[in-house]
Amino acid sequence: MTNVTPGPLYPFKESPSQTAGPYVHIGLTPNFCGIEGVYDQDLGIAMVNDKTSGEHITVEGRVFDGAGTPLKDVLVEIWQADADGLYNSPAEPRGTADPAFTGWGRCAADQTTGHFRFETIKPGRVPFTDGRLQAPHINIWIVARGINLGLNTRIYFEDEADANAADPVFERFEHKDRVATLLAKGGNGKYSHDIHLQGPQETVFFDI
Amino acid sequence: MKNSRPQAANYFPRDRAWHPQAYAPGYKSSVLRAPQRPLIAFANTLSETTGPAFGHDLIGPLDNDLTLNFAQPGMSAIGERVVVQGRVMDERGQPVPNVLLEFWQANAGGRYRHKKDNYLAPLDPNFGGCGRTVTGDDGTYAFRTVRPGPYPWPNGPNDWRPAHIHISVFGQAFAQRLITQMYFEGDPLIPRCPIVRTINDPAAIDMLVARLDMDASAPMDSLTYRFDIVLRGSRSTLFENRLEGN
Numbered sequence: 466m467t468n469v470t471p472g473p474l475y476p477f478k479e480s481p482s483q484t485a486g487p488y489v490h491i492g493l494t495p496n497f498c499g500i501e502g503v504y505d506q507d508l509g510i511a512m513v514n515d516k517t518s519g520e521h522i523t524v525e526g527r528v529f530d531g532a533g534t535p536l537k538d539v540l541v542e543i544w545q546a547d548a549d550g551l552y553n554s555p556a557e558p559r560g561t562a563d564p565a566f567t568g569w570g571r572c573a574a575d576q577t578t579g580h581f582r583f584e585t586i587k588p589g590r591v592p593f594t595d596g597r598l599q600a601p602h603i604n605i606w607i608v609a610r611g612i613n614l615g616l617n618t619r620i621y622f623e624d625e626a627d628a629n630a631a632d633p634v635f636e637r638f639e640h641k642d643r644v645a646t647l648l649a650k651g652g653n654g655k656y657s658h659d660i661h662l663q664g665p666q667e668t669v670f671f672d673i
Numbered sequence: 674m675k676n677s678r679p680q681a682a683n684y685f686p687r688d689r690a691w692h693p694q695a696y697a698p699g700y701k702s703s704v705l706r707a708p709q710r711p712l713i714a715f716a717n718t719l720s721e722t723t724g725p726a727f728g729h730d731l732i733g734p735l736d737n738d739l740t741l742n743f744a745q746p747g748m749s750a751i752g753e754r755v756v757v758q759g760r761v762m763d764e765r766g767q768p769v770p771n772v773l774l775e776f777w778q779a780n781a782g783g784r785y786r787h788k789k790d791n792y793l794a795p796l797d798p799n800f801g802g803c804g805r806t807v808t809g810d811d812g813t814y815a816f817r818t819v820r821p822g823p824y825p826w827p828n829g830p831n832d833w834r835p836a837h838i839h840i841s842v843f844g845q846a847f848a849q850r851l852i853t854q855m856y857f858e859g860d861p862l863i864p865r866c867p868i869v870r871t872i873n874d875p876a877a878i879d880m881l882v883a884r885l886d887m888d889a890s891a892p893m894d895s896l897t898y899r900f901d902i903v904l905r906g907s908r909s910t911l912f913e914n915r916l917e918g919n
Contacts, residue, residue, distance in 0.1 A: 477764045477903045481877040482692050483854040484700075484868060485839065488787045492777025492839055495803045498787055503742050503801050504733070531705040538789075544724065544847045554723035556845055569725035594716045604720050606850050611702030613693035613871045615850060619720075637715050662706050672687065672712040673721045673848050 482615065485608035487538045494540070494573045509542065509571025512585045516565035519548025519586035522654045524620060527579045528607060531663030535579030539609040543570045543583055543620075545602070550589030587622070593633040600628035600635075602647075607660065617671045620658050623648040643669050683717045684848045684905045685764055693871035700867045701828050721848040722907075727773040729807050736805050739776070739818035743801030750800035752781025752819025754895035757855070757883060761812045761842065764906030768812025769849075774902075775805045775841040776816060783824030783834075792824055817895065823862055835862035835869065844904040855900050856882045 490498035494507040513521060524543075527535040546552050551562035553569075562568065572581040590598040603620040621629055621644075629635065635644050646668045649658035660668045695707035735742040740750045757776075761769040779785045779802065782794035786802050800819065808814045823833050837854045844850065856863050863869055863882065872878050880903070889897035 477762065477766055477906075478691055478877065478880065479687065479764060479905055480851065480853050480880055480903045481872050482851060483839075483871070483881070484693075484702075485841075485852045486854075487789055488777065488785045489839070489852075491785060491787055491801075492775045492803045492841060495801065500743070500786055500801045500803060503803055504736070504805075508727075508731075531707075531709075534705075536706070542850070544720070546720075552719060552723035553725070555726050556723045557719065559719075567725065591719050593718055599718065599720070602720070604847055606847070608852055609706065611700070611704075611706035613695055613697060613700070613703060613707075614687075614689075615852060616708070634715050637713055643710075663709055667708060667710050669710075670708050670712050672689070672714040673717065 482613060484610060484613050485540060485615075487610040489538070489540050489608060489610075490573050493571060497573050507571070509567075509569060512567045512570045512583065514565055517586055518563050518565070519589070520654065521584070522587050522656060523582060523584055524603070524649060524656045524658055525580060525582040526649075526658040526660060527581070528574065528609070528660045528662065530611075533664070535574075536609050536662075537574055537576050537579045539574045539579070539581070539607060541572050541574070541581045542606045543585070544568060544604045544606070545585065545588040546591050548586055548589050550591045550598075552591075590628065595633070597631070597633050598628070600625055600632040602632075605660075612662075616662070617673045618660065618668055619647055619671070620649050620656075621647050622656065623650055624652045638669070684722070684846065684907045686714070687905065691872075691874055691877050694873070697867075697871035700871050703871065717848060722846045724843060724845055724847040724849065726771070726845075727807060727843065729771070731773070732805065732807055737814075737816040739778070739800065739802065739804045739816065741817075742804060744799035748799045750780065750819045751797050752800075752822075754817070755820050756815055756817050756889070756891070756895050756897045757838065757900055758813065758815035758886075758889065758897060759883075759900040759902060761808050761814065761902045761904065763844075763849075763904050767906070768808075768810075769844055769904055770808055770810045770812050772808050772845065773805060773843045774808065774814055775803070776818070776838055777803045778818065778821040778838040779824055781819050781822050783822030785824075794822065794824070820857065823860075828867055832867060833862055833865075835860045835866050840900075840902070842902055842904065846907075849904045851902075851904060853881060853902075855898075857898065858882055858884050
């Protein structure tokens with residue numbers, strides 16, 4: 466008879482989250498907020514260089530609260546595959562991603578307008594758990610004052626209609642009209658994508 | 674079309690009753706920043722089980738010493754010298770090696786070096802308030818700083834944050850990304866704080882309270898606080914020698 470360890474499957478609880486607060490920039494983008502000389506440059510500001518494969522794009526947007534006001538203290542991180550659909554991560558089992566692409570970016574919103582902006586590439590497609598391909602997407606994580614646990618969402622692209630129509634994650638949506646909240650608008654390398662935390666245009670957030 | 678093998682690792686779902694609630698009206702800023710629609714859940718894909726890695730070569734010699742990393746040569750930040758050390762592990766108790774931690778905090782008087790902070794306590798010219806380190810092969814980390822002061826904030830008419838240090842943690846997957854705050858053992862402001870109280874379970878709050886560790890404290894130098902961090906665990910370990918097929 467095999468020994469069965471009593472107790473829960475996993476004995477430790479995750480450290481609970483707390484808000485990043487209004488001064489998140491001190492820790493995550495110190496040069497951006499005027500604390501210079503500690504780090505050479507802020508992490509995550511350069512995802513691409515001249516050698517990065519794929520279609521170079523910019524994605525710009527704002528995050529709005531439930532009263533329609535843009536968050537000027539929000540910090541956004543993105544994580545995405547390279548042009549071939551590979552992640553630049555030790556946990557990527559399928560091959561080596563483009564070494565000229567970090568896959569990860571961090572941007573503090575403009576403190577006057579609330580705009581965030583990323584210079585990146587259009588990601589390739591990544592398989593879902595059953596092997597079907599997901600539509601091209603960028604994973605986003607949003608933290609700010611008033612957000613107690615970082616919010617996960619995704620950016621898809623409105624000019625990828627065929628791939629979006631077959632995306633396995635979108636299949637989970639009971640209310641199909643909510644797909645539109647995840648579609649970045651634009652094309653020819655320039656996309657805009659606004660995120661609404663609350664209200665009639667509320668963006669879909671995921672429990673990943 | 675369903676002939677590929679299952680995903681390598683799946684993270685345990687987050688216990689969202691253990692974490693703070695999005696809508697926690699005692700913390701007023703959360704009221705308009707909390708989604709009202711339910712979150713949509715789906716199985717982890719590689720988009721969630723991968724994440725960026727940051728090497729030890731990122732870390733400069735003073736990055737983990739906030740008493741010195743913004744100070745003029747020969748100077749040091751003013752305040753109670755403390756070392757914070759601990760271990761990053763996952764919910765199964767496995768160490769989480771080689772992941773980036775970032776810290777930020779107010780100075781000893783409770784003042785942040787940020788243009789939006791207009792509290793009357795003065796800036797310390799030798800204190801910036803940011804630091805970072807990468808965990809070792811055993812998941813341990815340490816940084817030196819000064820104990821931050823409490824500070825008032827415009828929430829209720831007389832709300833004060835307990836002394837705290839913000840900590841940002843990368844795990845090995847984007848699904849493990851976490852920002853939290855560390856508090857100090859015995860601080861009477863902890864149970865009064867609306868941000869602490871966004872967490873409902875007292876045992877969860879207790880996980881964020883660092884313990885004074887006299888045995889690790891350096892005589893005539895600095896006190897040490899112990900703060901362990903737990904990230905989400907996964908059903909199988911991605912970094913053992915079974916990258917595929919586990």
